[in-house]
Each structure stands twice: as structure tokens, then as C-alpha cells.
Amino acid sequence: MVGFASARVEKLIREAGAKRVSADAITRLNEVLTDYGMTIAKYAVEVARHSGRKTIKESDIKLASTK
Amino acid sequence: MVGFASARVEKLIREAGAKRVSADAITRLNEVLTDYGMTIAKYAVEVARHSGRKTIKESDIKLASTK
Numbered sequence: 827m828v829g830f831a832s833a834r835v836e837k838l839i840r841e842a843g844a845k846r847v848s849a850d851a852i853t854r855l856n857e858v859l860t861d862y863g864m865t866i867a868k869y870a871v872e873v874a875r876h877s878g879r880k881t882i883k884e885s886d887i888k889l890a891s892t893k
Numbered sequence: 894m895v896g897f898a899s900a901r902v903e904k905l906i907r908e909a910g911a912k913r914v915s916a917d918a919i920t921r922l923n924e925v926l927t928d929y930g931m932t933i934a935k936y937a938v939e940v941a942r943h944s945g946r947k948t949i950k951e952s953d954i955k956l957a958s959t960k
Contacts, residue, residue: 829905830897838896838927839949842934844941850951855933858958859926860905866922867909874911882906884917891925 828853829860866890895920896927933957 835856839847867882869890874882902923906914934949936957941949 830901834897835930838930839934839937842931843938844934844949846948848948848950851937851949851954854951854954855930855937855958858933858954859930862929863902863905863922863926864909866925867906867911870906870918870922871910881913881915882911882918883915884921887918887921887925891922 827860827864828856829863830856832856835859866893869893894927894931895923896930897923899923902926933960936960 832852836847836852839852839855866887867890870882870886873886873889874880877886899919903914903919906919906922933954934957937949937953940953940956941947944953
């Protein structure tokens with residue numbers, strides 16, 4: 827699954843120093859970041875529920891991303 | 894640094910099961926994903942250079958993201 831705009835992902839790769847980027851490379855990084863983001867978000871939702879909250883707070887994301 | 898559209902990041906958190914999401918949580922996940930994406934992209938650029946290429950290929954991203 828791809829969750830972000832291709833142009834944003836391409837920009838990030840260019841900012842990292844790339845002269846040219848294949849379309850497949852952009853799609854692949856988009857997938858990797860979407861998967862990673864979903865993993866963090868799912869854990870953050872669990873953490874918030876565990877704390878009896880329905881709102882995901884910054885601290886939930888922080889905790890989830892350092893898991 | 895924040896590299897993605899807030900609406901996309903929020904959508905991802907909602908798809909993970911969140912009922913409500915704070916603005917700070919969205920910003921934090923955006924930062925985490927931007928940093929992770931930049932780390933992968935920089936390593937992919939190094940890998941491509943090492944192979945004598947100027948074009949970042951899917952396999953460079955794949956290798957960099959499993960580092």
C-alpha cells in the first residue's frame with residue numbers, strides 16, 4: 827500500500843543527494859514508509875486504548891516509534 | 894523536518910483505528926517518517942554511487958531499507 831504523494835517521496839530522495847530517481851524506487855520507498863507509519867500508528871492506538879483514551883496524543887506516537 | 898502532507902499522515906493514523914488524533918501526534922509521526930525516509934534515501938544514494946550509477950533504483954531503496 828502506498829500512502830503518500832509520489833512528488834513528496836521523490837523530493838525527499840532528491841534532498842538526500844540523488845540526481846536521478848526511477849519511478850519504482852519512489853514507489854518502493856513510499857511502501858516502506860507507509861508500512862512503517864502504519865506499524866507505529868497501530869501501536870500508538872493500542873497505547874492510547876490501554877491508557878483509557880480515544881485521542882491519539884504526541885506521546886503515544888513517541889512511545890510507539892521508540893518501541 | 895516535516896516532509897509529507899498532514900492529511901495523509903492523519904489518514905494513516907485513522908486507518909490504524911484512531912477515533913481522534915491530536916495535531917501534535919500528526920506532526921510527530923510526520924517527523925519520524927521524514928527522518929526515516931531521509932536515512933534510507935541517503936544510504937540508497939551511497940549504494941548507487943558505490944555501484945557507479947547516478948540513478949536511484951528500486952533495489953537501492955530495498956537494500957537501504959533492510960540495512
